[in-house]
Amino acid sequence: MTPLNTFGAIMTQAIGLEQGLADYYERAGNNDRASACARRRQKMMRIRREAVLEITLEAIDGLDSDDYALDLEDVSENGQARAASTAARFYREVAPGINVRQARRALERAAREHAGQ
Amino acid sequence: MVERLRNYIGGEWVEAGVREWSPVHNPATCELLAECPESSAADVDLAVQAAREAFGEWRRTPVLERAQFMHHFKNLVEDRFDDLSEVVVRENGKTLDEARGEVRRGIESIDFGIGVPFMMRNDGVEDISSGIDETTVRQPVGVFAAITPFNFPFMVPIWFLPTAITCGNTFILKPSPQTPLSMQLTCELIDELDLPEGVVNLVHGGVTSAQAIMEHPGIAGVSFVGSSPVAKIIYETCTRNGKRVQAQGGAKNYIAVLPDADMESSVKNVLGAAYGCAGQRCLAAAVAVGVGDAYDRLRDELVKQVAGLRVGYGLDETSQMGTVVSAQARERIVNMITEGEREGATISLDGRDLQVEGFEDGMFVGPTILEDVTPEMSVAREEIFGPVLSLMRADSYDEAVELINRSNYGNAASIFTSSGAHARDFKYRVNAGNIGVNIGVAAPSASFPFGGQKDSFFGDLHGQGLDSIDFFTDRKVVIERWFEG
Incomplete structure (x- = not known):
């Protein structure tokens, strides 16, 4: 159980998720998705640096990283669909907890992008 | 062996001329991170000499060029953002999110410094009298110093440094001896800028070096952030010594x-x-x-x-x-x-x-x-x-x-x-x-002055915002007439 209870914890989870998926899609031979994940990882790293405002940091509750565990072994079409669905759900569920508009927009967009894959 | 910090004076890392050191601990793990020297009045004097020597060339450096240094400085801080945030956590004890937020707020102040060319523009009136024009010119003042606290070891020094030097002044920083490592790393980045030697100087220490800064005749102004009793002492001592001063104190x-x-x-x-x-x-x-x-x-x-x-x-x-x-x-x-x-x-x-x-x-x-x-x-x-x-x-x-x-x-x-x-x-x-x-922490962004009243502030011009342009410059009035033929 690792709580996603801070802005940094959520963004670091997103960065790790995109890194894991980039490697996964590469193994699956899906280079388009792999490079999309690598780009999103860069964006999430930038958001973690730029969208943190010390005076508006607020505690976040009710989220845990275990709820978004990915199965990165199964590289079949079905497996890829499940991974994309989990990633989309992660972004969809964490976005409302973020009170910085720029960051929330990026998370919502990532949800849409994963859902569209 | 644990690192013994050195001062950064005249573009060189130099040992303080004393043998007194205070430990810098990680307050969560109690690990000894470094030892901070208690610099003496002689160390402060060395820094003032370096800053005074640099002032002549630096004030003649075009303001756009000075601002360009701030662009480079910002890029270096962005590149080392994560390292700086971790140093803040390790020496201060706050959370990583808070440290990242602090470094981000500091970067806002660098952005403000980049805007100094716009803010240093003058005004004037043609024909204020028959055939006579009158204008104002903003000029840098000289050597400024900042004495800064432990609670925001990156952000608070950066409230002052970019604006002070982009206005054409030279600068001496004395961070808190409890949390000197953020500014140690920051000055390593500043060293990479290839600024003229002596434009930015770092003097580590506590009361002795603070006292020397307050009393040194070569320092034109002092910015301070800390407790109210100390802010009052800083204000009284600096004004008695003919300096400009902005001293931000405590709060309830x-x-x-x-x-x-x-x-x-x-x-x-x-x-x-x-x-x-x-x-x-x-x-x-x-x-x-x-x-x-x-x-x-x-x-x-x-x-x-x-x-x-x-x-x-x-x-x-x-x-x-x-x-x-x-x-x-x-x-x-x-x-x-x-x-x-x-x-x-x-x-x-x-x-x-x-x-x-x-x-x-x-x-x-x-x-x-x-x-x-x-x-x-x-x-x-x-x-x-x-x-x-x-x-x-x-x-x-x-x-x-x-x-x-x-x-x-x-x-x-x-x-x-x-x-x-x-x-x-x-x-x-x-x-x-x-x-x-509906905001619990009413913290002004870099383009607004950081307010403070009653025992929370001693001085006239606040840190940040346009107040800081007034604090770090002097306005000269030029009254001009040209004889015809």
Whole structure:
């Protein structure tokens, strides 16, 4: 159980998720998705640096990283669909907890992008 | 062997000419991170000489070129953003999110410095008299120094440095000896800029070097952030020595919560304001005044939300609150809570004995709530500078304003309400330099002056914003006539 209870914890989870998926899609031979994940990882790293405002940091509750565990072994079409669905759900569920508009927009967009894959 | 810090003077890393050192500890792990020299008056004098020698060339450097250095500086800070944030956590004890936020706020001040060419423009009037034109010119003043505190070891020095030097001055920085490592790394980045030697100088130390800065005739102005008693001494000593001075002191910031406030959202924000940075910020919420029946709802919601706060090592991203800065700070905070209890306050949440697993020797004080606090109690009057929120009752909005204005401090005050009329009246009547409306930490961004009234500020021109342009420049008036033929 690792709580996603801070802005940094959520963004670091997103960065790790995109890194894991980039490697996964590469193994699956899906280079388009792999490079999309690598780009999103860069964006999430930038958001973690730029969208943190010390005076508006607020505690976040009710989220845990275990709820978004990915199965990165199964590289079949079905497996890829499940991974994309989990990633989309992660972004969809964490976005409302973020009170910085720029960051929330990026998370919502990532949800849409994963859902569209 | 642990690193012994050196001063950065005239573009060189040099050893301080003394043999007194103070330890720099990680307040969570108690690891000895470095030893900080207690620089002497002679060390300060070396820095002043270097800064004075650099001033002539630096003020002649075109302002756009000076601003260009700030672009490069910003890029270097962005490149090392994560390293700087980690250093802040390790030496100060705050959480990684708070440290990242601090570095980001510092970068805002570099952005402001990049805008100095625009802000240094002059004005003038043609034909102020027949055939005579009158203009003003902003000129740099000379050597400025900043004496900065432990609680924001990156951000506060950067409030001053970019604007001071982009205006054409040279600069000496003396960071807190408790947290000197953020500025040590920052000066390593500054060294990469290839600024003319002596434009920026770093002198480590405590009281001895601060005293030397205050008294040195070669320093034109001093910026200070710290406690009110020290701010007053800095102001008096600097002005006696003919210097400009902006001295930001301590605070006892009140928050008024009205019955019409959105309680859940308000408390979420009050919680960040009271316990963010473990309460060690001059804009921290220290007293929450519940007006009328808001008091009970405020207390219940606070206790509920605060109990869930996760306290731990700042580098663990699941920590929502870190340590206080030192064992002395911890002891002082614990003693003040005990004194509040002795004076009649009820402790609804007690953080005095908090232990964090794996960091049993860490300088942790858990979030604390004191109830039934009355205006005469020490916890209502004196700055605690720790994660302690005192709750007070007021029967009416007017009584809440009266309680707030009774404080000797005037750094910040906030109101939580859905009434525009009350918010407007609050902005109008409350004697504090920074006012928050549904914002618990009323921290001005870099383009606004950092306000402060009563015992929270000594001086005329505040840090940040256009005040800082006035502070770091002198306006010369040129009255001009040309004879014809």
